[in-house]
Amino acid sequence: MNILDKIIADKAKEIELKKSLIPVSQLESSVLFERKCLSLAESLKNGSGIIAEHKRRSPSKSVINQDLNVQDVVYGYEKAGASGISVLTDGKYFGGSLEDLLYARASVNIPILRKEFMIDEYQVLEAKAYGADAILLIAAVLTEQQMTYLANSAKSLGMEVLLEVHNEEELKKSLEVNTDMIGVNNRNLKSFEVSIENSKKLSSLIPDQLVKVSESGISNTNTIAELKIFGYQGFLIGENFMKTSNPGQAAEKFITELKSIA
Numbered sequence: 001m002n003i004l005d006k007i008i009a010d011k012a013k014e015i016e017l018k019k020s021l022i023p024v025s026q027l028e029s030s031v032l033f034e035r036k037c038l039s040l041a042e043s044l045k046n047g048s049g050i051i052a053e054h055k056r057r058s059p060s061k062s063v064i065n066q067d068l069n070v071q072d073v074v075y076g077y078e079k080a081g082a083s084g085i086s087v088l089t090d091g092k093y094f095g096g097s098l099e100d101l102l103y104a105r106a107s108v109n110i111p112i113l114r115k116e117f118m119i120d121e122y123q124v125l126e127a128k129a130y131g132a133d134a135i136l137l138i139a140a141v142l143t144e145q146q147m148t149y150l151a152n153s154a155k156s157l158g159m160e161v162l163l164e165v166h167n168e169e170e171l172k173k174s175l176e177v178n179t180d181m182i183g184v185n186n187r188n189l190k191s192f193e194v195s196i197e198n199s200k201k202l203s204s205l206i207p208d209q210l211v212k213v214s215e216s217g218i219s220n221t222n223t224i225a226e227l228k229i230f231g232y233q234g235f236l237i238g239e240n241f242m243k244t245s246n247p248g249q250a251a252e253k254f255i256t257e258l259k260s261i262a
């Protein structure tokens with residue numbers, strides 16, 4: 001069983017337990033359920049394009065940074081000029097939580113993406129209840145029907161969808177889904193191999209009306225300049241910032257440099 005299968009198997013068990021502890025009605029009674037969401041897609045098109053990620057650890061890199069509190073990290077990202085924030089909420093493999101999402105919501109006024117392995121509508125309701133503006137759907141673990149259902153659920157709650165693909169087959173099964181953005185993950189989520197070429201290879205297959213986002217393995221501004229030529233307007237960056245003692249400062253330096261080469 002590969003790591004992605006393990007994550008999904010654990011996620012299914014986690015969701016069943018959570019459903020028994022926190023009923024849907026309790027999620028729907030969250031004050032954040034009535035909140036009008038911010039548009040990540042618009043923020044990417046009109047801003048720096050950087051989605052700065054809060055990630056304590058990962059299967060490919062193990063511990064990245066467990067010493068900082070999420071409020072300081074995301075506030076620093078907003079101050080640096082990020083267009084959006086990505087918050088990992090998976091606990092077992094990434095050290096994240098829904099509480100991280102709630103703290104992030106309380107700390108910034110820019111769009112927040114719930115970075116999670118979504119397989120059940122319950123998780124979409126959680127995302128709304130804890131303050132997310134957008135959810136991630138990963139084509140590698142979902143059928144077209146599941147993506148359609150979950151995307152429509154998110155949209156009905158006013159959230160946007162970032163639909164993540166890694167190859168042409170995943171992209172083709174995603175083209176009819178009601179999404180706002182297509183993310184190309186440069187990381188193979190099974191082998192952990194990372195190649196920016198993946199974003200370049202798939203860019204021409206992504207419909208022009210969708211915002212293109214390149215994810216993973218981005219560590220310098222020249223890569224951004226190259227990917228913009230291929231039509232990318234969003235760039236999801238985690239480790240490059242989180243591996244430092246001050247991710248917000250690292251993001252500020254990165255975005256300042258980006259502006260100087262624009």
Ligand SMILES: O=C(O)c1ccccc1NCC(=O)[C@H](O)[C@H](O)COP(=O)(O)O
Binds near residue numbers: 058185216236238
């Ligand atoms: O990062 C991993 O090891 C990983 C393994 C399995 C599934 C997902 C994984 N990462 C999630 C991401 O896609 C990244 O956190 C995100 O794209 C940022 O990547 P990076 O800038 O390389 O930290």
